[in-house]
Amino acid sequence: MTEEWTPSSWRTKPIAQDVKYANKDHLARVTDQIKHLPPLVTPAEIERLRHHLTRVETGQGLILHAGDCAESFEACTHRNITNKIGLILSFSLVLLWGARVPIVRIGRIAGQYAKPRSSGTEIVNGKTVTSFRGDNVNGISPDDREPDPGRMLSAYFYSTTTLNYVRALLTSDFASLNHPRTWSLKHVRSPTLRAEFESISNALSDALAFTRTVGAIGGVDEDAYVKGGGRGVLGEVDFYSRCPFHEGLMLDYEEAMTRFLPIPAGTSSYTTNPQALPPKTYYNTSAHFLWIGDRTRQLTNAHVEYFRGIRNPIGIKVGPSMKDEELARLLDIVNPDKEHGKVTLITRYGAGKVEANLPGHIAAVRACGHPVIWVCDPMHGNTHTSSTGYKTRHFSSIITEVTSTLAVHAQEKSRLGGVSLEFTGELNEQGFSVTECLGGSMQLGEEELELRYQSYCDPRLNFEQALDLAFLLSDHYKQARENNSKVHATTNTLIQELGKTVNANAVTK
Numbered sequence: 001m002t003e004e005w006t007p008s009s010w011r012t013k014p015i016a017q018d019v020k021y022a023n024k025d026h027l028a029r030v031t032d033q034i035k036h037l038p039p040l041v042t043p044a045e046i047e048r049l050r051h052h053l054t055r056v057e058t059g060q061g062l063i064l065h066a067g068d069c070a071e072s073f074e075a076c077t078h079r080n081i082t083n084k085i086g087l088i089l090s091f092s093l094v095l096l097w098g099a100r101v102p103i104v105r106i107g108r109i110a111g112q113y114a115k116p117r118s119s120g121t122e123i124v125n126g127k128t129v130t131s132f133r134g135d136n137v138n139g140i141s142p143d144d145r146e147p148d149p150g151r152m153l154s155a156y157f158y159s160t161t162t163l164n165y166v167r168a169l170l171t172s173d174f175a176s177l178n179h180p181r182t183w184s185l186k187h188v189r190s191p192t193l194r195a196e197f198e199s200i201s202n203a204l205s206d207a208l209a210f211t212r213t214v215g216a217i218g219g220v221d222e223d224a225y226v227k228g229g230g231r232g233v234l235g236e237v238d239f240y241s242r243c244p245f246h247e248g249l250m251l252d253y254e255e256a257m258t259r260f261l262p263i264p265a266g267t268s269s270y271t272t273n274p275q276a277l278p279p280k281t282y283y284n285t286s287a288h289f290l291w292i293g294d295r296t297r298q299l300t301n302a303h304v305e306y307f308r309g310i311r312n313p314i315g316i317k318v319g320p321s322m323k324d325e326e327l328a329r330l331l332d333i334v335n336p337d338k339e340h341g342k343v344t345l346i347t348r349y350g351a352g353k354v355e356a357n358l359p360g361h362i363a364a365v366r367a368c369g370h371p372v373i374w375v376c377d378p379m380h381g382n383t384h385t386s387s388t389g390y391k392t393r394h395f396s397s398i399i400t401e402v403t404s405t406l407a408v409h410a411q412e413k414s415r416l417g418g419v420s421l422e423f424t425g426e427l428n429e430q431g432f433s434v435t436e437c438l439g440g441s442m443q444l445g446e447e448e449l450e451l452r453y454q455s456y457c458d459p460r461l462n463f464e465q466a467l468d469l470a471f472l473l474s475d476h477y478k479q480a481r482e483n484n485s486k487v488h489a490t491t492n493t494l495i496q497e498l499g500k501t502v503n504a505n506a507v508t509k
Protein backbone atom coordinates (compact mmCIF):
# COMPACT_ATOMS: atom_id res chain seq x y z
CA MET A 1 0.00 0.00 0.00
CA THR A 2 1.24 3.50 -0.80
CA GLU A 3 2.21 5.48 2.28
CA GLU A 4 0.36 8.70 2.99
CA TRP A 5 1.90 11.77 1.37
CA THR A 6 2.19 15.14 3.07
CA PRO A 7 4.27 18.18 2.05
CA SER A 8 6.79 17.09 4.70
CA SER A 9 6.76 13.29 4.22
CA TRP A 10 10.06 13.64 2.32
CA ARG A 11 11.71 14.34 5.67
CA THR A 12 11.62 10.65 6.64
CA LYS A 13 13.60 9.59 3.54
CA PRO A 14 17.29 9.67 2.71
CA ILE A 15 18.20 12.78 0.76
CA ALA A 16 20.83 13.37 -1.92
CA GLN A 17 22.51 16.76 -2.38
CA ASP A 18 21.44 17.77 1.13
CA VAL A 19 22.40 21.15 2.54
CA LYS A 20 23.41 21.11 6.22
CA TYR A 21 22.50 24.27 8.12
CA ALA A 22 24.33 24.87 11.36
CA ASN A 23 21.55 27.03 12.84
CA LYS A 24 18.32 25.00 12.82
CA ASP A 25 16.31 27.70 14.64
CA HIS A 26 17.19 30.20 11.95
CA LEU A 27 16.11 27.67 9.30
CA ALA A 28 12.76 27.13 11.07
CA ARG A 29 12.15 30.89 11.33
CA VAL A 30 12.86 31.40 7.63
CA THR A 31 10.68 28.55 6.38
CA ASP A 32 7.88 29.66 8.67
CA GLN A 33 8.09 33.16 7.21
CA ILE A 34 8.04 31.82 3.64
CA LYS A 35 4.95 29.72 4.44
CA HIS A 36 3.07 32.96 5.16
CA LEU A 37 4.16 34.80 2.05
CA PRO A 38 1.91 34.83 -1.03
CA PRO A 39 2.25 32.26 -3.82
CA LEU A 40 4.31 33.24 -6.87
CA VAL A 41 2.01 31.40 -9.27
CA THR A 42 -1.62 30.31 -9.09
CA PRO A 43 -3.39 26.97 -9.54
CA ALA A 44 -5.18 28.35 -12.62
CA GLU A 45 -1.85 29.08 -14.30
CA ILE A 46 -0.48 25.67 -13.35
CA GLU A 47 -3.59 23.94 -14.73
CA ARG A 48 -3.35 25.97 -17.94
CA LEU A 49 0.23 24.78 -18.41
CA ARG A 50 -0.87 21.17 -17.83
CA HIS A 51 -3.43 21.66 -20.56
CA HIS A 52 -0.77 23.00 -22.96
CA LEU A 53 1.49 20.06 -22.08
CA THR A 54 -1.31 17.60 -22.80
CA ARG A 55 -1.40 19.06 -26.29
CA VAL A 56 2.38 18.80 -26.71
CA GLU A 57 2.12 15.15 -25.64
CA THR A 58 -0.26 14.46 -28.52
CA GLY A 59 1.99 16.16 -31.07
CA GLN A 60 0.31 19.56 -31.10
CA GLY A 61 3.19 21.67 -29.88
CA LEU A 62 6.81 21.84 -28.82
CA ILE A 63 8.42 22.82 -25.52
CA LEU A 64 11.26 25.29 -25.18
CA HIS A 65 12.81 25.10 -21.70
CA ALA A 66 15.60 27.62 -21.49
CA GLY A 67 17.58 29.97 -19.33
CA ASP A 68 20.47 30.09 -16.92
CA CYS A 69 22.14 27.11 -15.32
CA ALA A 70 22.18 29.14 -12.11
CA GLU A 71 20.49 32.50 -11.78
CA SER A 72 22.28 34.87 -9.46
CA PHE A 73 20.90 37.62 -7.22
CA GLU A 74 23.46 40.00 -8.71
CA ALA A 75 22.25 39.40 -12.28
CA CYS A 76 18.67 40.38 -11.38
CA THR A 77 18.68 43.61 -13.36
CA HIS A 78 16.36 45.29 -15.83
CA ARG A 79 18.83 44.77 -18.66
CA ASN A 80 19.56 41.11 -17.99
CA ILE A 81 15.93 40.10 -17.59
CA THR A 82 14.99 41.99 -20.76
CA ASN A 83 17.77 40.33 -22.76
CA LYS A 84 16.97 36.86 -21.41
CA ILE A 85 13.27 37.11 -22.19
CA GLY A 86 14.07 38.70 -25.57
CA LEU A 87 16.19 35.68 -26.49
CA ILE A 88 13.55 33.17 -25.37
CA LEU A 89 10.96 35.00 -27.48
CA SER A 90 13.26 35.25 -30.52
CA PHE A 91 14.21 31.57 -30.26
CA SER A 92 10.58 30.50 -29.99
CA LEU A 93 9.58 32.69 -32.92
CA VAL A 94 12.25 31.10 -35.14
CA LEU A 95 11.15 27.65 -34.02
CA LEU A 96 7.51 28.47 -34.56
CA TRP A 97 8.27 29.65 -38.08
CA GLY A 98 9.81 26.29 -39.04
CA ALA A 99 7.68 23.90 -37.02
CA ARG A 100 4.28 25.69 -37.31
CA VAL A 101 3.08 24.33 -33.99
CA PRO A 102 2.53 26.21 -30.73
CA ILE A 103 5.69 26.65 -28.69
CA VAL A 104 5.28 26.30 -24.93
CA ARG A 105 7.98 28.52 -23.46
CA ILE A 106 9.18 27.60 -19.99
CA GLY A 107 11.98 29.71 -18.55
CA ARG A 108 14.71 28.62 -16.15
CA ILE A 109 14.04 31.93 -14.49
CA ALA A 110 12.59 33.47 -11.31
CA GLY A 111 13.75 30.69 -8.98
CA GLN A 112 16.73 28.81 -10.47
CA TYR A 113 18.96 29.63 -7.53
CA ALA A 114 20.03 26.20 -6.17
CA LYS A 115 22.53 23.78 -7.69
CA PRO A 116 23.38 20.11 -7.21
CA ARG A 117 27.12 19.58 -7.52
CA SER A 118 29.34 16.65 -8.49
CA SER A 119 31.50 17.22 -5.43
CA GLY A 120 30.99 18.77 -1.98
CA THR A 121 34.20 20.78 -2.37
CA GLU A 122 35.92 22.65 -5.17
CA ILE A 123 39.23 24.41 -5.66
CA VAL A 124 39.08 28.20 -6.01
CA ASN A 125 42.33 30.15 -6.43
CA GLY A 126 44.26 27.09 -5.33
CA LYS A 127 42.25 26.66 -2.09
CA THR A 128 39.78 23.83 -1.36
CA VAL A 129 36.43 25.29 -0.26
CA THR A 130 32.82 24.05 0.09
CA SER A 131 31.24 23.99 -3.38
CA PHE A 132 29.04 26.88 -4.45
CA ARG A 133 25.46 25.55 -4.29
CA GLY A 134 23.61 28.53 -5.75
CA ASP A 135 22.68 31.93 -4.28
CA ASN A 136 19.77 30.27 -2.48
CA VAL A 137 22.33 28.38 -0.33
CA ASN A 138 25.75 30.06 -0.11
CA GLY A 139 27.78 32.80 -1.80
CA ILE A 140 29.94 32.68 -4.93
CA SER A 141 32.79 34.27 -2.99
CA PRO A 142 35.06 31.51 -1.63
CA ASP A 143 34.84 33.22 1.79
CA ASP A 144 31.07 32.91 1.88
CA ARG A 145 30.43 29.20 1.50
CA GLU A 146 28.64 28.49 4.81
CA PRO A 147 24.95 27.68 4.00
CA ASP A 148 22.74 30.53 5.24
CA PRO A 149 18.96 29.91 5.62
CA GLY A 150 18.34 33.66 5.17
CA ARG A 151 19.28 33.19 1.50
CA MET A 152 16.02 31.26 0.94
CA LEU A 153 14.08 34.33 1.89
CA SER A 154 16.20 36.43 -0.46
CA ALA A 155 15.59 33.84 -3.20
CA TYR A 156 11.84 34.21 -2.65
CA PHE A 157 12.06 37.99 -3.07
CA TYR A 158 14.43 37.86 -6.06
CA SER A 159 12.06 35.35 -7.69
CA THR A 160 9.14 37.66 -7.00
CA THR A 161 10.92 40.70 -8.42
CA THR A 162 12.04 38.82 -11.50
CA LEU A 163 8.63 37.31 -12.14
CA ASN A 164 6.91 40.62 -11.63
CA TYR A 165 9.11 42.21 -14.27
CA VAL A 166 8.75 39.24 -16.64
CA ARG A 167 4.96 39.43 -16.34
CA ALA A 168 5.08 43.19 -16.96
CA LEU A 169 7.32 42.80 -20.02
CA LEU A 170 5.16 40.09 -21.49
CA THR A 171 1.94 42.02 -21.19
CA SER A 172 3.37 45.19 -22.68
CA ASP A 173 4.83 46.41 -25.91
CA PHE A 174 8.06 44.44 -25.43
CA ALA A 175 6.55 41.14 -26.54
CA SER A 176 4.81 42.64 -29.53
CA LEU A 177 5.40 40.95 -32.86
CA ASN A 178 6.00 44.45 -34.20
CA HIS A 179 9.31 44.47 -32.38
CA PRO A 180 10.98 41.06 -32.47
CA ARG A 181 14.63 41.45 -31.48
CA THR A 182 16.57 41.70 -34.71
CA TRP A 183 19.32 39.20 -35.31
CA SER A 184 22.45 40.42 -37.00
CA LEU A 185 24.39 37.76 -38.92
CA LYS A 186 27.71 39.60 -38.77
CA HIS A 187 29.24 36.99 -36.49
CA VAL A 188 28.59 34.10 -38.93
CA ARG A 189 31.96 33.15 -40.38
CA SER A 190 31.00 30.49 -42.96
CA PRO A 191 29.56 31.93 -46.23
CA THR A 192 27.41 28.81 -46.76
CA LEU A 193 25.97 29.09 -43.30
CA ARG A 194 25.38 32.80 -43.64
CA ALA A 195 23.45 32.25 -46.88
CA GLU A 196 21.28 29.59 -45.20
CA PHE A 197 20.64 31.81 -42.16
CA GLU A 198 19.82 34.78 -44.37
CA SER A 199 17.22 32.82 -46.28
CA ILE A 200 15.59 31.75 -43.00
CA SER A 201 15.59 35.20 -41.42
CA ASN A 202 14.35 36.84 -44.65
CA ALA A 203 11.49 34.37 -44.89
CA LEU A 204 10.66 34.94 -41.22
CA SER A 205 10.73 38.74 -41.55
CA ASP A 206 8.52 38.42 -44.61
CA ALA A 207 6.03 36.26 -42.70
CA LEU A 208 5.94 38.79 -39.85
CA ALA A 209 5.41 41.67 -42.27
CA PHE A 210 2.56 39.72 -43.86
CA THR A 211 1.05 39.03 -40.44
CA ARG A 212 1.10 42.73 -39.64
CA THR A 213 -0.45 43.62 -42.98
CA VAL A 214 -3.27 41.17 -42.42
CA GLY A 215 -3.72 42.71 -38.99
CA ALA A 216 -3.78 46.20 -40.47
CA ILE A 217 -6.55 45.29 -42.91
CA GLY A 218 -8.66 43.91 -40.15
CA GLY A 219 -7.84 40.16 -40.15
CA VAL A 220 -6.68 40.29 -36.56
CA ASP A 221 -6.78 42.79 -33.78
CA GLU A 222 -3.49 44.60 -34.41
CA ASP A 223 -3.85 46.20 -31.05
CA ALA A 224 -3.71 42.78 -29.41
CA TYR A 225 -0.11 42.38 -30.57
CA VAL A 226 0.85 45.79 -29.27
CA LYS A 227 -0.65 44.81 -25.94
CA GLY A 228 1.26 41.54 -26.04
CA GLY A 229 -1.77 39.29 -26.29
CA GLY A 230 -1.13 38.12 -29.84
CA ARG A 231 -3.34 35.31 -31.03
CA GLY A 232 -4.99 34.70 -34.35
CA VAL A 233 -2.87 34.73 -37.49
CA LEU A 234 -0.07 32.84 -35.77
CA GLY A 235 -2.52 30.26 -34.52
CA GLU A 236 -4.09 29.54 -31.18
CA VAL A 237 -0.81 30.07 -29.43
CA ASP A 238 -0.62 31.50 -25.96
CA PHE A 239 2.35 33.28 -27.44
CA TYR A 240 3.27 35.30 -24.43
CA SER A 241 2.74 32.77 -21.70
CA ARG A 242 5.27 32.93 -18.93
CA CYS A 243 6.23 29.80 -17.06
CA PRO A 244 8.96 29.91 -14.45
CA PHE A 245 10.71 26.58 -14.02
CA HIS A 246 13.44 25.49 -11.62
CA GLU A 247 14.98 22.38 -10.16
CA GLY A 248 13.05 21.37 -7.05
CA LEU A 249 16.23 20.79 -5.11
CA MET A 250 15.85 22.70 -1.84
CA LEU A 251 12.97 20.80 -0.30
CA ASP A 252 12.77 23.07 2.77
CA TYR A 253 11.92 25.91 0.38
CA GLU A 254 9.62 23.82 -1.84
CA GLU A 255 7.69 22.53 1.17
CA ALA A 256 7.21 26.08 2.44
CA MET A 257 5.84 27.10 -0.97
CA THR A 258 3.43 24.13 -1.13
CA ARG A 259 -0.19 25.16 -0.52
CA PHE A 260 -3.46 23.23 -0.22
CA LEU A 261 -5.68 25.13 -2.63
CA PRO A 262 -8.95 24.68 -4.53
CA ILE A 263 -8.63 23.13 -7.97
CA PRO A 264 -9.91 25.86 -10.29
CA ALA A 265 -13.31 25.51 -11.90
CA GLY A 266 -12.89 24.45 -15.51
CA THR A 267 -9.99 22.09 -14.81
CA SER A 268 -12.25 19.08 -15.24
CA SER A 269 -12.90 19.98 -18.89
CA TYR A 270 -9.39 18.92 -19.86
CA THR A 271 -8.38 16.56 -17.10
CA THR A 272 -8.11 12.84 -17.87
CA ASN A 273 -10.31 11.67 -15.05
CA PRO A 274 -12.44 14.62 -13.81
CA GLN A 275 -14.50 12.46 -11.42
CA ALA A 276 -11.36 11.65 -9.46
CA LEU A 277 -10.48 15.29 -8.81
CA PRO A 278 -10.82 16.37 -5.16
CA PRO A 279 -12.06 19.91 -4.43
CA LYS A 280 -8.63 20.93 -3.14
CA THR A 281 -5.11 19.68 -3.65
CA TYR A 282 -1.43 20.49 -3.12
CA TYR A 283 0.22 22.89 -5.53
CA ASN A 284 3.83 23.98 -5.42
CA THR A 285 3.30 27.71 -5.83
CA SER A 286 6.96 28.68 -6.40
CA ALA A 287 6.88 27.76 -10.12
CA HIS A 288 4.49 26.38 -12.69
CA PHE A 289 6.82 23.53 -13.51
CA LEU A 290 9.62 21.92 -11.48
CA TRP A 291 12.08 19.22 -12.31
CA ILE A 292 13.90 16.43 -10.48
CA GLY A 293 17.60 16.41 -11.35
CA ASP A 294 19.64 13.46 -12.53
CA ARG A 295 21.45 13.46 -9.18
CA THR A 296 18.29 13.39 -7.01
CA ARG A 297 15.98 10.94 -8.80
CA GLN A 298 16.61 7.88 -6.57
CA LEU A 299 13.32 5.94 -6.24
CA THR A 300 13.15 5.75 -2.45
CA ASN A 301 14.69 9.11 -1.62
CA ALA A 302 13.30 12.46 -0.50
CA HIS A 303 13.00 14.29 -3.85
CA VAL A 304 10.88 11.61 -5.52
CA GLU A 305 8.75 11.43 -2.36
CA TYR A 306 8.09 15.19 -2.46
CA PHE A 307 7.39 15.27 -6.20
CA ARG A 308 4.85 12.43 -6.11
CA GLY A 309 2.41 14.54 -4.13
CA ILE A 310 2.21 17.84 -6.01
CA ARG A 311 -0.27 18.57 -8.77
CA ASN A 312 2.17 20.65 -10.90
CA PRO A 313 3.49 19.16 -14.11
CA ILE A 314 7.01 17.87 -13.48
CA GLY A 315 10.19 17.16 -15.40
CA ILE A 316 12.59 14.29 -14.67
CA LYS A 317 16.16 14.35 -15.91
CA VAL A 318 17.20 11.04 -17.45
CA GLY A 319 20.93 10.40 -17.77
CA PRO A 320 22.90 7.38 -19.00
CA SER A 321 22.88 5.70 -15.57
CA MET A 322 19.06 5.35 -15.59
CA LYS A 323 18.07 1.67 -15.94
CA ASP A 324 15.09 0.85 -18.17
CA GLU A 325 13.11 -0.82 -15.36
CA GLU A 326 14.03 1.98 -12.93
CA LEU A 327 12.46 4.51 -15.29
CA ALA A 328 9.21 2.52 -15.42
CA ARG A 329 9.09 2.29 -11.61
CA LEU A 330 9.80 5.99 -11.24
CA LEU A 331 6.86 6.82 -13.51
CA ASP A 332 4.59 4.52 -11.48
CA ILE A 333 5.57 6.43 -8.33
CA VAL A 334 5.18 10.00 -9.60
CA ASN A 335 2.20 9.42 -11.90
CA PRO A 336 0.30 6.33 -10.68
CA ASP A 337 -2.90 7.31 -12.51
CA LYS A 338 -1.03 7.82 -15.79
CA GLU A 339 -2.37 11.34 -16.15
CA HIS A 340 -1.68 13.21 -19.35
CA GLY A 341 0.45 16.36 -19.40
CA LYS A 342 1.98 15.45 -16.04
CA VAL A 343 5.47 14.08 -16.78
CA THR A 344 8.18 15.35 -19.12
CA LEU A 345 11.28 13.19 -19.44
CA ILE A 346 14.34 15.30 -20.15
CA THR A 347 17.07 13.09 -21.62
CA ARG A 348 20.71 14.23 -21.19
CA TYR A 349 23.00 11.40 -22.10
CA GLY A 350 25.95 13.04 -23.88
CA ALA A 351 26.49 13.23 -27.63
CA GLY A 352 27.88 9.73 -28.12
CA LYS A 353 25.51 7.94 -25.76
CA VAL A 354 22.06 8.58 -27.25
CA GLU A 355 21.87 5.48 -29.45
CA ALA A 356 22.88 3.23 -26.57
CA ASN A 357 20.35 4.60 -24.07
CA LEU A 358 17.32 6.23 -25.65
CA PRO A 359 15.83 3.22 -27.53
CA GLY A 360 15.69 1.18 -24.29
CA HIS A 361 14.12 4.06 -22.39
CA ILE A 362 11.49 4.60 -25.09
CA ALA A 363 10.68 0.87 -25.08
CA ALA A 364 10.43 0.76 -21.27
CA VAL A 365 8.03 3.72 -21.17
CA ARG A 366 5.93 2.21 -23.94
CA ALA A 367 5.77 -1.15 -22.21
CA CYS A 368 4.44 0.35 -18.97
CA GLY A 369 1.88 2.48 -20.82
CA HIS A 370 2.86 5.82 -19.27
CA PRO A 371 2.07 8.99 -21.22
CA VAL A 372 5.17 11.23 -21.32
CA ILE A 373 6.65 14.09 -23.28
CA TRP A 374 10.24 13.52 -24.39
CA VAL A 375 12.53 16.55 -24.26
CA CYS A 376 16.23 16.63 -25.16
CA ASP A 377 18.71 18.46 -22.93
CA PRO A 378 21.87 18.46 -25.07
CA MET A 379 23.82 20.48 -22.51
CA HIS A 380 24.44 18.45 -19.34
CA GLY A 381 26.02 15.35 -20.87
CA ASN A 382 28.44 17.45 -22.92
CA THR A 383 30.48 19.42 -20.40
CA HIS A 384 34.27 19.32 -20.35
CA THR A 385 37.18 21.44 -19.13
CA SER A 386 39.00 23.45 -21.80
CA SER A 387 42.76 23.35 -22.07
CA THR A 388 42.61 26.89 -20.65
CA GLY A 389 40.81 25.65 -17.51
CA TYR A 390 37.20 26.69 -18.23
CA LYS A 391 34.15 24.48 -17.79
CA THR A 392 32.71 24.54 -21.30
CA ARG A 393 30.63 22.79 -23.95
CA HIS A 394 31.21 22.55 -27.66
CA PHE A 395 28.40 23.59 -29.99
CA SER A 396 29.05 20.59 -32.22
CA SER A 397 28.50 18.14 -29.31
CA ILE A 398 25.24 19.95 -28.56
CA ILE A 399 23.95 19.61 -32.13
CA THR A 400 25.17 16.03 -32.30
CA GLU A 401 23.08 15.15 -29.23
CA VAL A 402 20.02 16.95 -30.63
CA THR A 403 20.29 15.36 -34.07
CA SER A 404 20.96 11.84 -32.67
CA THR A 405 17.96 12.26 -30.38
CA LEU A 406 15.72 13.33 -33.29
CA ALA A 407 16.99 10.36 -35.33
CA VAL A 408 16.37 7.81 -32.56
CA HIS A 409 12.84 9.12 -31.92
CA ALA A 410 12.14 8.86 -35.67
CA GLN A 411 13.54 5.35 -35.86
CA GLU A 412 11.51 4.25 -32.80
CA LYS A 413 8.33 5.95 -34.09
CA SER A 414 8.37 8.18 -31.04
CA ARG A 415 8.33 11.99 -30.99
CA LEU A 416 10.69 14.59 -29.56
CA GLY A 417 8.49 17.13 -27.79
CA GLY A 418 11.06 19.87 -27.28
CA VAL A 419 14.46 21.00 -26.07
CA SER A 420 15.89 22.06 -22.71
CA LEU A 421 18.76 24.52 -23.02
CA GLU A 422 21.10 26.67 -21.00
CA PHE A 423 21.43 29.94 -22.86
CA THR A 424 21.47 33.63 -22.10
CA GLY A 425 20.89 36.86 -23.98
CA GLU A 426 23.00 38.66 -21.32
CA LEU A 427 25.35 41.31 -22.78
CA ASN A 428 28.25 43.13 -21.17
CA GLU A 429 28.44 46.94 -20.91
CA GLN A 430 29.86 47.19 -24.44
CA GLY A 431 27.02 45.04 -25.82
CA PHE A 432 29.01 41.82 -26.29
CA SER A 433 27.64 38.35 -25.58
CA VAL A 434 29.09 35.97 -23.01
CA THR A 435 31.87 33.57 -24.08
CA GLU A 436 31.20 30.29 -22.27
CA CYS A 437 30.55 27.65 -24.97
CA LEU A 438 32.84 26.83 -27.89
CA GLY A 439 32.05 26.81 -31.60
CA GLY A 440 28.83 27.77 -33.33
CA SER A 441 28.73 30.01 -36.37
CA MET A 442 31.06 32.49 -34.61
CA GLN A 443 33.56 29.63 -34.11
CA LEU A 444 34.37 30.71 -30.59
CA GLY A 445 37.74 29.24 -29.62
CA GLU A 446 39.27 28.15 -26.32
CA GLU A 447 41.42 31.27 -26.07
CA GLU A 448 38.26 33.43 -26.20
CA LEU A 449 36.50 31.79 -23.25
CA GLU A 450 38.21 34.11 -20.76
CA LEU A 451 36.85 37.25 -22.44
CA ARG A 452 33.36 37.24 -20.95
CA TYR A 453 32.90 34.06 -18.93
CA GLN A 454 30.13 35.10 -16.52
CA SER A 455 28.29 31.92 -15.56
CA TYR A 456 27.97 31.03 -11.88
CA CYS A 457 27.76 27.34 -12.74
CA ASP A 458 27.51 25.69 -16.20
CA PRO A 459 28.48 27.35 -19.51
CA ARG A 460 25.56 28.82 -21.47
CA LEU A 461 25.12 29.32 -25.19
CA ASN A 462 25.28 33.04 -25.94
CA PHE A 463 22.76 35.01 -28.04
CA GLU A 464 24.38 34.13 -31.38
CA GLN A 465 24.98 30.46 -30.55
CA ALA A 466 21.41 30.08 -29.28
CA LEU A 467 20.05 31.51 -32.52
CA ASP A 468 22.32 29.13 -34.49
CA LEU A 469 20.52 26.30 -32.77
CA ALA A 470 17.11 27.92 -33.28
CA PHE A 471 17.75 28.29 -37.04
CA LEU A 472 18.98 24.73 -37.23
CA LEU A 473 15.96 23.29 -35.45
CA SER A 474 13.57 25.50 -37.37
CA ASP A 475 15.10 24.39 -40.65
CA HIS A 476 14.89 20.76 -39.59
CA TYR A 477 11.18 21.07 -38.82
CA LYS A 478 10.53 22.99 -42.03
CA GLN A 479 12.19 20.29 -44.11
CA ALA A 480 10.30 17.59 -42.23
CA ARG A 481 7.00 19.38 -42.99
CA GLU A 482 7.84 19.90 -46.64
CA ASN A 483 9.05 16.33 -47.20
CA ASN A 484 6.24 15.08 -45.04
CA SER A 485 8.76 12.69 -43.55
CA LYS A 486 11.75 12.62 -41.27
CA VAL A 487 14.86 14.45 -42.42
CA HIS A 488 18.24 12.76 -42.14
CA ALA A 489 20.75 14.85 -40.28
CA THR A 490 23.50 14.16 -42.80
CA THR A 491 21.54 15.82 -45.61
CA ASN A 492 21.07 19.03 -43.66
CA THR A 493 23.41 21.84 -44.74
CA LEU A 494 23.20 23.70 -41.44
CA ILE A 495 24.15 20.65 -39.42
CA GLN A 496 27.03 19.83 -41.76
CA GLU A 497 28.36 23.39 -41.62
CA LEU A 498 28.00 23.80 -37.88
CA GLY A 499 29.39 20.29 -37.31
CA LYS A 500 32.60 21.34 -39.05
CA THR A 501 33.65 23.17 -35.96
CA VAL A 502 33.98 19.91 -34.01
CA ASN A 503 36.64 20.22 -31.39
CA ALA A 504 38.61 17.01 -31.74
CA ASN A 505 39.86 17.37 -28.17
CA ALA A 506 36.41 17.70 -26.62
CA VAL A 507 35.92 15.13 -23.89
CA THR A 508 32.49 14.59 -22.43
CA LYS A 509 31.84 13.52 -18.88
Ligand SMILES: O=C[C@H](O)[C@H](O)COP(=O)(O)O
Nearest residue numbers: 069115116117118119457458
Ligand atom coordinates in the same frame (compact mmCIF):
# COMPACT_ATOMS: atom_id res chain seq x y z
O1 LIG B 1 23.65 22.22 -13.70
C1 LIG B 1 23.93 21.08 -13.38
C2 LIG B 1 24.84 20.77 -12.28
O2 LIG B 1 24.57 21.54 -11.19
C3 LIG B 1 26.22 21.07 -12.73
O3 LIG B 1 26.44 20.56 -14.02
C4 LIG B 1 27.16 20.47 -11.74
O4 LIG B 1 28.40 20.94 -12.02
P1 LIG B 1 29.73 20.36 -11.36
O5 LIG B 1 30.03 19.07 -12.07
O6 LIG B 1 30.74 21.44 -11.62
O7 LIG B 1 29.45 20.18 -9.92
Ligand SMILES: C=C(OP(=O)(O)O)C(=O)O
Nearest residue numbers: 069293294295317348380
Ligand atom coordinates in the same frame (compact mmCIF):
# COMPACT_ATOMS: atom_id res chain seq x y z
C1 LIG C 1 21.35 20.10 -12.64
C2 LIG C 1 20.94 20.11 -13.88
O1 LIG C 1 20.89 19.07 -14.69
P1 LIG C 1 21.15 17.52 -14.47
O2 LIG C 1 20.35 17.11 -13.29
O3 LIG C 1 20.65 16.94 -15.75
O4 LIG C 1 22.63 17.37 -14.29
C3 LIG C 1 20.46 21.34 -14.55
O5 LIG C 1 19.64 21.23 -15.47
O6 LIG C 1 20.93 22.42 -14.18
Ligand SMILES: [Mn+2]
Nearest residue numbers: 069422457458
Ligand atom coordinates in the same frame (compact mmCIF):
# COMPACT_ATOMS: atom_id res chain seq x y z
MN1 LIG D 1 23.42 23.29 -15.55
